[in-house]
Amino acid sequence: KPLVGNLIGEDHVNYVLMYNMLTGIRIAVSRCQAKIRRPLTDEDYTARHKYSFDIVGNELTPSAKYDFKFKDYAPWVFRELREDYFHLDPADYLLSLTAKYILSELGSPGKSGSFFYFSRDYRFIIKTIHHNEHKFLRRILKQYYEHVKSNPHTLLSRFYGLHRVKLPHGRKIHFVIMNNLFPAHKDIHETYDLKGSTVGREYPEEKAAQNPRAVLKDLNWIKRKKTLELGPEKRALLTEQLRRDSEMLKTLGVMDYSLLVGIHNMRRGNKDNVRRNTLKVFSPDMPMINRKKTIGKGPQSPEAIAMRRIMRQADPQSLDSGTITLPEEDTGERQYFLFYQDEGGLRATDEANECMDTIYYLGVIDILTPYNTLKKLEHFWKGLSADRHKISPVPPAEYASRFFCFMKSIMRGGGGGEKFLPE
Numbered sequence: 127k128p129l130v131g132n133l134i135g136e137d138h139v140n141y142v143l144m145y146n147m148l149t150g151i152r153i154a155v156s157r158c159q160a161k162i163r164r165p166l167t168d169e170d171y172t173a174r175h176k177y178s179f180d181i182v183g184n185e186l187t188p189s190a191k192y193d194f195k196f197k198d199y200a201p202w203v204f205r206e207l208r209e210d211y212f213h214l215d216p217a218d219y220l221l222s223l224t225a226k227y228i229l230s231e232l233g234s235p236g237k238s239g240s241f242f243y244f245s246r247d248y249r250f251i252i253k254t255i256h257h258n259e260h261k262f263l264r265r266i267l268k269q270y271y272e273h274v275k276s277n278p279h280t281l282l283s284r285f286y287g288l289h290r291v292k293l294p295h296g297r298k299i300h301f302v303i304m305n306n307l308f309p310a311h312k313d314i315h316e317t318y319d320l321k322g323s324t325v326g327r328e329y330p331e332e333k334a335a336q337n338p339r340a341v342l343k344d345l346n347w348i349k350r351k352k353t354l355e356l357g358p359e360k361r362a363l364l365t366e367q368l369r370r371d372s373e374m375l376k377t378l379g380v381m382d383y384s385l386l387v388g389i390h391n392m393r394r395g396n397k398d399n400v401r402r403n404t405l406k407v408f409s410p411d412m413p414m415i416n417r418k419k420t421i422g423k424g425p426q427s428p429e430a431i432a433m434r435r436i437m438r439q440a441d442p443q444s445l446d447s448g449t450i451t452l453p454e455e456d457t458g459e460r461q462y463f464l465f466y467q468d469e470g471g472l473r474a475t476d477e478a479n480e481c482m483d484t485i486y487y488l489g490v491i492d493i494l495t496p497y498n499t500l501k502k503l504e505h506f507w508k509g510l511s512a513d514r515h516k517i518s519p520v521p522p523a524e525y526a527s528r529f530f531c532f533m534k535s536i537m538r539g540g541g542g543g544e545k546f547l548p549e
């Protein structure tokens with residue numbers, strides 16, 4: 127079922143940025159990917175590779191439509207994360223990151239002003255991040271890597287790449303590539319962004335009724351008396367993973383993260399087609415890679431395989447229109463992960479571990495906010511007019527334990543989140 131969206135043209139405000147990001151990713155990733163794997167060294171965590179693009183081109187970069195600079199951070203670390211722990215096929219990854227993009231359906235969903243772009247198969251998200259978040263991710267990269275390595279089923283955001291585009295007038299845009307928790311082939315009927323904080327954490331119910339894609343919050347969850355319907359087995363597994371992940375986030379000294387919960391109701395199925403006609407499709411006219419130079423020698427190099435598949439798939443009509451065909455089923459990497467195994471998510475179960483008619487799509491997102499001076503100030507000010515323990519900005523140790531307790535309480539048998547309500 128093709129989805130029809132509005133095609134983003136060259137006149138769109140973000141066209142140039144988008145073009146530059148995609149061109150940069152494509153060249154940098156294929157460059158790294160074409161090399162023979164080697165064990166990681168300590169330098170790999172701080173490494174950054176620079177590329178300079180212009181309309182002429184050189185032996186390292188093909189000619190591009192615009193002048194810009196591109197930096198690829200810790201490419202070897204991210205490559206190993208992608209291949210060994212996130213189970214991404216290198217050719218698939220490159221293919222998905224080429225040609226078309228879906229602009230955020232939500233505009234800028236967060237308060238932070240970050241932009242979200244979805245890859246055309248809906249598997250990957252590009253999120254622009256603040257310079258501080260960027261510096262922070264680089265600083266904790268080794269810890270993050272080690273955590274992922276010893277927690278293959280982690281619920282934390284899966285970061286696939288960290289990059290920067292610099293425009294000619296000097297503006298720098300940092301961004302990460304990460305997993306989209308929500309699948310392409312299932313409508314999400316309800317979405318919650320849960321923190322365990324209850325002060326001001328409510329999306330107006332009267333607006334929610336009109337907007338099926340609204341992102342609801344802790345107070346909506348509690349007032350609607352929702353529960354995560356999971357049988358003893360899944361409950362135990364999820365609790366243990368959440369415990370380890372929040373422990374990690376505490377160690378990293380971050381806060382303000384949330385558990386994103388997408389709910390698919392199997393009885394409703396996909397008939398509402400929540401996403402249809404709301405997409406904005408971006409299809410940059412990408413520079414052709416000089417295949418001999420860039421693809422590498424071996425005919426089986428991932429880049430060569432990817433390029434051949436791109437060629438085969440690139441039917442000119444779909445390239446020029448706003449049409450995008452989303453996958454019909456979940457293929458790909460999710461089958462490797464405990465909590466993403468059932469149709470890309472976690473199927474609800476009853477107390478006898480029998481399946482119920484709901485699929486959850488869960489993950490811990492927005493994990494790059496350290497408790498810095500600004501957050502301390504926010505803690506102070508918000509704490510003047512509300513319960514100091516129920517506001518969103520609290521120190522990392524308190525945040526982590528509140529987060530974990532809240533998530534336990536909203537699972538079946540957990541007693542509900544009422545005790546987290548403000549007085």
Ligand code: ATP
Nearest residue numbers: 235236237238239240305306307308319341491492
């Ligand atoms: P703020 O700092 O104001 O909370 P932000 O710009 O940092 O906002 P996030 O909190 O990361 O943004 O995400 C905002 C919303 O985007 C989430 O509530 C969710 O609806 C959606 N979103 C974010 N990350 C993902 C993801 N990995 N998969 C699916 N949806 C996501």
Ligand code: CA
Nearest residue numbers: 236382384492
């Ligand atoms: Ca957030």
Ligand code: CA
Nearest residue numbers: 236238492495
């Ligand atoms: Ca944020």
